[in-house]
Amino acid sequence: MNKIETIAIRTQSERSNSNEHSVPLYLTSSYVFEGAEDMRSQFAEETPGHIYSRYANPNVDEFIDKLTRMEGAEAGWATATGMAAVFSCFAGLLESGDHIVSSRSVFGSTHKLFTEILPKWGIETTYVDAHDLEGFQRAIRPETKILYAETPSNPALDILDLEAIANICKQNSILFAVDNCFATPILQRPIEFGADIVIHSATKYIDGQGRTLGGAILSNQEVIAQIKAFARHSGPALSPFNAWVLSKSIETLSLRMERHSDNALKIAKRLEDHNSVESVRYPFLTSHPNHELAKKQMSFGGGIVSFEIKGGVEAGKQFLDHLQMFSLTANLGDTRSIATHPASTTHSKLSPEERAEVGITDGLVRLSIGLENIEDIWEDVEQALFS
Numbered sequence: 001m002n003k004i005e006t007i008a009i010r011t012q013s014e015r016s017n018s019n020e021h022s023v024p025l026y027l028t029s030s031y032v033f034e035g036a037e038d039m040r041s042q043f044a045e046e047t048p049g050h051i052y053s054r055y056a057n058p059n060v061d062e063f064i065d066k067l068t069r070m071e072g073a074e075a076g077w078a079t080a081t082g083m084a085a086v087f088s089c090f091a092g093l094l095e096s097g098d099h100i101v102s103s104r105s106v107f108g109s110t111h112k113l114f115t116e117i118l119p120k121w122g123i124e125t126t127y128v129d130a131h132d133l134e135g136f137q138r139a140i141r142p143e144t145k146i147l148y149a150e151t152p153s154n155p156a157l158d159i160l161d162l163e164a165i166a167n168i169c170k171q172n173s174i175l176f177a178v179d180n181c182f183a184t185p186i187l188q189r190p191i192e193f194g195a196d197i198v199i200h201s202a203t204k205y206i207d208g209q210g211r212t213l214g215g216a217i218l219s220n221q222e223v224i225a226q227i228k229a230f231a232r233h234s235g236p237a238l239s240p241f242n243a244w245v246l247s248k249s250i251e252t253l254s255l256r257m258e259r260h261s262d263n264a265l266k267i268a269k270r271l272e273d274h275n276s277v278e279s280v281r282y283p284f285l286t287s288h289p290n291h292e293l294a295k296k297q298m299s300f301g302g303g304i305v306s307f308e309i310k311g312g313v314e315a316g317k318q319f320l321d322h323l324q325m326f327s328l329t330a331n332l333g334d335t336r337s338i339a340t341h342p343a344s345t346t347h348s349k350l351s352p353e354e355r356a357e358v359g360i361t362d363g364l365v366r367l368s369i370g371l372e373n374i375e376d377i378w379e380d381v382e383q384a385l386f387s
């Protein structure tokens with residue numbers, strides 16, 4: 001009983017005395033001890049216990065146990081948001097003077113961490129283009145501790161070669177951390193390709209219904225012990241309620257990811273044939289420059305499709321304005337289809353040259369394809385392209 005769909009459903013925290021079938025919500029900030037000796041030994045970490053919900057909670061335990069097993073990791077730590085997971089990873093593992101090598105195309109707030117927050121503590125980051133394997137090797141210095149990457153990347157959907165980068169990391173004795181938010185463990189398990197750390201924003205597909213924020217770090221015992229030492233005392237804890245919601249969400253993650261991917265592939269193919277569209281990016285289209293690599297690393301292509309609309313910034317904005325069903329919102333991985341235009345929103349502060357470096361052209365539209373009926377999704381896209 002170790003297949004991923006079964007793990008997602010059957011990993012449960014211990015039943016309470018009520019013998020419930022579905023795990024209840026444990027809204028408690030602290031836990032009682034049997035006596036002074038029990039209290040002493042739990043604080044000394046000689047016997048396991050929850051102590052206080054900034055450290056541990058049965059709902060949080062269940063959520064992180066599921067993800068740990070699904071990613072094939074040894075241990076994990078849950079956080080209140082995806083960014084708390086990214087930050088806790090660096091704060092727990094690095095010290096002043098350490099260096100990070102990262103693929104250039106990373107989530108906006110991660111970019112801010114690299115360029116504005118971590119430098120305050122003397123931690124520097126060097127960016128490398130997604131496909132420049134030699135560049136990754138060249139950027140590594142004696143003080144480099146972590147190589148960081150996102151694949152598929154947002155919003156250009158670059159596919160990075162996990163195995164090749166993991167080998168570079170092993171040769172240089174540095175940790176390889178992968179933000180696996182776009183794929184989830186259903187589509188891609190970076191640890192199987194040699195990554196050391198997997199990071200998630202559970203806010204996206206893991207919740208998948210646009211309700212709660214959450215994050216997770218999955219790795220080996222040693223790495224998680226260091227992250228735990230930081231997080232227990234700095235407080236990025238996931239709330240029990242959000243953990244309970246997320247843990248339930250995981251039960252349907254495989255079904256949702258398959259349908260997201262199925263719908264997205266159909267939309268990507270139809271867009272490719274449309275004459276208002278310049279080009280389409282989707283990992284499982286044969287026209288994707290890294291299609292073979294995507295097929296090696298991922299079981300399906302995921303729910304995000306990016307395409308270049310003819311007519312640049314204005315055409316991109318008009319397309320968004322003409323959509324009737326799609327939501328215009330700063331989220332992705334929802335049951336509801338979502339459209340964004342990065343050049344006029346999330347990436348508007350970058351110069352055109354900087355945007356080009358991360359593959360964001362003026363007419364690039366990012367669609368997060370939801371779980372509505374495929375024909376309704378296409379009808380909306382098509383009428384917005386024509387109007």
Ligand SMILES: *Cc1c(COP(=O)(O)O)cnc(C)c1O
Nearest residue numbers: 081082083107181201203213214
């Ligand atoms: C959203 C996102 C994050 C940050 O997650 P939050 O839960 O919003 O803090 C990190 N990485 C990627 C790839 C994301 O899409």
